[in-house]
Amino acid sequence: AQSVTQLGSHVSVSEGALVLLRCNYSSSVPPYLFWYVQYPNQGLQLLLKYTTGATLVKGINGFEAEFKKSETSFHLTKPSAHMSDAAEYFCAVSDPGYQKVTFGTGTKLQVIP
């Protein structure tokens, strides 16, 4: 069975500071990994995904994530937070042979001016 753990339901950073949102997964096979973002009163939209190949994945709005197999992690980072980054972020995993995506519980990012 696959599962996702997001450490920290709420994260606060100052504008211009580094954003680090943590995600660990469990999967019996090499997984596909995703980060989705949800802005207030909107549906989720894809930030980035890892399927195969390069382990450092770049997404929209300056976000990136690195797949670390040895640590079973897929942490999301952004060098400099912007006020518009305030949202809820969801890590998700799917197995190649399993047509179902499992979502983490989400991390709400607050950006302090």
Place this chain on the structure above:
Amino acid sequence: NAGVTQTPKFRVLKTGQSMTLLCAQDMNHEYMYWYRQDPGMGLRLIHYSVGEGTTAKGEVPDGYNVSRLKKQNFLLGLESAAPSQTSVYFCASSYTGHPNEKLFFGSGTQLSVL
């Protein structure tokens, strides 16, 4: 450029009432999904469909029914609403359902059951 459209956006029900949530997509996607989102629990899959005329249970299907009579529409029904069904409901779709494919989400329906 509508994408995935959900109606209604908000609804308040009394315990025991019934209702149907409508999801429509204009991207010719084969796969459609209904999720519920609850605080601290992320998104949980209720039901999904791999094509017109098909439906399947997700991880939390009890108390819900679905239908996919047309490829572009996926309906979620609550026959007898309960307070435990107070949640935000999201519809999503994908073209082939491949595990590495991104999901397209609607903007959600906020349902309160009193």
